[in-house]
Amino acid sequence: MFRKRTLLLAILVIIFALVPLSMTATAQNPDCEGDVTLTYWHHWGGNRIPLQEHQVAAFEDAHPGICVDNVFLPWDNRLQNLLAAIAAGNPPDVTMFGRQDLPFFAATESIIPLDDYMAADGVDPAIFHPSEFAGTQFNGKTWLLPLPGGGAYNIVWYNTDHFAEAGIESFPETWDEMLEAAETLRLGDGEFLERIGLNAQSTSGAGGFLTWLNANGGDWITPDLRTITINNEEGAQALEFMQAMAEINYGIQEVNAFWEMAGEFDQGPLIQGLVSMEINGSWTLFQVEAHAENLSYDVAPIPYGPNGSADRRGSAHGGWGYMVPKNAAHPDEAWKLVKWLTTEVEGDGACWFIQQQQRPSPLVECNGYEKDGVVHPRAEALLGVAALDYLVPVSPVQPEANQIIGRMVEDVLFGDSSIEDALASAEAEIQELLDAFWEEYG
């Protein structure tokens, strides 16, 4: 009797001890029945979550026997989660993946090349826009398929009411015009802001620097990804522009303090009226329509700098895709899901998902701005801006490089370093990291 009680107690203790280990956040369709359950990680937050759920349910309907654990994870912790899962030998079957992270994962072959699957299923690279497909390549292999479109990451969204009130009739084309407009649009008492014309640091690309460098005709890294090239006239002019813009906005500290009011989605700075101009990606259209349908706005390409040109404005830094980790439990089925998420045009897959958000599609055959047979009235303007995009290469040490460049920008804007010293120091620091990478993985 005593032994039985002891045994029962021991079992209970062990069960209670192990329960926390088995708890995971899952969003699995309870109606799905299948022999294989794929674990799928993505970072589509906010009002894209229901679109993801619909897309995954459509995949399950089209692929009987395969179910999907649809797991939303925050973007900020993506590497932490992925690396921990790979280290534990339990990675997801499919995961959304920043193209800027590709070189390291491909160089270490910790993800599966997709070329054989593509050949077997007749997935022709030509179904993607060439610049989109180019971002999926490393060492001559295809490691992920793109979605969403990497282009149109840097569009100027501006409040036309603010422009009308300020008497600005045409959108600035050059940096000098941009500075003048930003000063006219800014509201404040000389010390504290009430409205920002433009926050030059709020764009993607390492504290905004890479965006402005690109708009000034500069390349931050050579095409072979081996040499950093920011310490030059284009780089110096980009920093001077950012410095001038910060001064218009009463200095970097006030800009950053004011920016604490801005958030994501319905808390976006343009939606809240905190700014007159916001540089953001094509996804902003979906956000504006969901949260501020009465906002009077228009879009324009980023103004170009003194060494820039009118036909190279915005920049795409990497973009996204879907990949299959090396130790995925079900790689063959995982490929089917990747294909659905990136190439499907007929069912509620890749094309449908992009169209619901009204943003550029990496698929040639899919017009991302056509929803339910109707082309969005802003489509022409947005695609016109996207046409001036330039694909900025990403380095194998991008996360740390971004931090170094961000620190360089702060050094200058806080007045702790001259532009020349800051550029030279950052270039040397990133080059050292890059050399170490290629020495080990090249």
Place this chain on the structure above:
Amino acid sequence: MATAFGSQFSALRGRRRERWSDLSPMRKREAKFGFLFIAPWFIGVLLFALFPFIASFVLSFTKYNIVAPPEWVGIEHYEHIFTDDPLFLKSLKNTAVYVGGSVAIRILLGFGLALLLNTKVRFLGLWRTLFYVPSVVPIVALSIVWLYVLNARAGLLNWFLGFFGISRIRWFADPDFAMLAFLIMSTTWVGVTMVIFLAGLQGIPEEYYDAAKIDGANMAQRLWRVTIPLMTPTIYLNVLINIIGAFQVFTQVFIMTGGAPRDATRTYVLHLFDHAFQYLPPQMGYSSALAWILFMIIFAFTAVIVASSQRWVFYQGAED
């Protein structure tokens, strides 16, 4: 409280070790149950504390990017940390400021609150609960709340300071104020310190105060001559706990500033975390070396405090 711990340890030390075969069936059954109940904790410690502890020490001498096997590099990481990592010193300095500030705040404020809440005031239970409750709120939620409180433009604190004519402070945008903001936030956990102090205060016999009163001691003298000496074991415990915790400050910094502005809030563990999980290739070996240096620093602080405690910690009834 510390006296109670001391007497229990003394009792354990004095007890003769008993062999298993000497135990009665009842004692054996009790022992089995004992082992059974500590088993989950023991397994947990082995798996999730001791193993990573040892593994991280070995990894600190390797280059390890997670996806490939570790590669032995000897003391290379330690050399690099001490000679070529400017953020090591910067983050250590920031952490030292946080440790000094937050420990002082929590000890002084916690002790002050405990003294107040050890008196016969109305709604005593309510006050004690109110001061303790913030400590049990998840830190992520707390961080979000504090972001609003310390918002430069619309924050509650700046609004309050405005009544005293203090101009808007850019808490998280000004490198001179950013760490101070985290020190202010550290008052959130003062409830834990306060509760421990309260337990200590309630262990001081009322007779000591009566005797002091008869001798003509005023309130300040009673505090200085009776309360504080008898509270030194509790102060000692609180200082140790708070120092060890403060050195590991991470979550709120990670959520609220990520180390900005100008790395003014880049704490040591945030620096360590970046090397492990934010950079590519991941630098687990380097990160482990950073972790071990932090461990040694905390260990050294703890050792100094423990060693010095003989001079300033007084136990009731203890012989000199």
